[in-house]
Amino acid sequence: MPRVVDRTARRSEIAAAASRVFVERGVANTSVSDIVKSAGVAQGTFYLYFATKDDVVMAVVDEMAGRMIAGITAAVDASGSTAVEKFLGLRDVLMAFDVDATAVELADFMHRPENRPLHDRMAEHFVPALIPLMESIVVQGVAEGVFNVRDPRAAAWFVLGGLQSAELSGTPVADMPAAIKAVTGFSLRALGYTAVGS
Amino acid sequence: MPRVVDRTARRSEIAAAASRVFVERGVANTSVSDIVKSAGVAQGTFYLYFATKDDVVMAVVDEMAGRMIAGITAAVDASGSTAVEKFLGLRDVLMAFDVDATAVELADFMHRPENRPLHDRMAEHFVPALIPLMESIVVQGVAEGVFNVRDPRAAAWFVLGGLQSAELSGTPVADMPAAIKAVTGFSLRALGYTAVGS
DNA sequence: AGTTTATGACTGACAATCAGTCATAAACAC
DNA sequence: GTGTTTATGACTGATTGTCAGTCATAAACT
Structure with a gap:
């Protein structure tokens, strides 16, 4: 039998290299040639694991989104035990978006105008991925x-x-506290909130 | 005075040609060369009116979005005179999205996977543009x-x-009526709705 | 143990394509 | 006829995706 390789691991290696270069130069300014140089493989190898450049972009986004969702879920679990506490925890994470330092860095990167496609795809994953938690x-x-x-x-x-x-x-930024309060009110009203015992 | 041309009109002509080709072949599969061929001008001329290919994509999106917003506004105005009637009118337009036949065709086009960038940019224009109406x-x-x-x-x-x-x-589709009813309830609760006189 | 052979991983030069530029020309105003 | 703006289209540099062929490995067979 011939030489055998863990395809998933190889894919992840290349995706990780792509991720590094994306953060350095931005998605649009990164060529496939840049990625393979950083990954230490040949151009052809890249196309054994990804159909197109866009394909690797999506893979990177999926992976980032997955980690963020995990972080958010953990933060919400840590924010309290009652439904209202958890809701407020989720609200805080979504509005302020400071799970940790790397998340802020990531958010900055995502909001750079040249990375719009990335941002848009991420946003699209986001709400659906949070549905089970919110539900x-x-x-x-x-x-x-x-x-x-x-x-x-x-x-x-x-x-x-x-x-x-x-x-x-x-x-x-100055109006954020008021906005958060307003949004909280709308949410709780939508959910038919009434304090226990009232 | 030198030669004078209505720059805005020229820009619109080229944008209109671009729009036609986009609908035919999809945005990603359309080259600037395709656009100029359809517009009947030279490649250089294109760059007198648009800085980049992306620039013309944005122009087309803006124009489409503008027409859709106008249609929605008109539909809402026609749906009633009270706030609740108008709200329900807006909800219907947003949920069903059948202003007219061309809108459906447009929606199909926008949802083709290869036109994702277009769709995303459109979506971004949409909510902000509807804010004044909703407000x-x-x-x-x-x-x-x-x-x-x-x-x-x-x-x-x-x-x-x-x-x-x-x-x-x-x-x-089968669950849409129930979903619309649910969403309407959430919205009205969020807005603190109480029937007049109650 | 040594040789052959089968197989998938890998390579990198290359074809094809395309966004954007530039030197030049035409159209017009005065 | 001089100056200014608009228009042209061939061209460039860069980039994506391909492909004919190499390489490493391990089984199969002597």
């Missing part, structure tokens, strides 16, 4: 008797969309 | 005493984001 919070809240929602899945979509949209609204 | 509806509702909102601008962002997100949730 579980809503379900928990209903069970606790603080939320009043017939369709938790739909509620998760709606509220996450609202939160993300608010993040995009370009609110001046 | 005016909210303000009217507050004046009518049916909505209870402190910050109409923030409410507009939140609700529009929620509506758009719901549209992206990939609800099966």
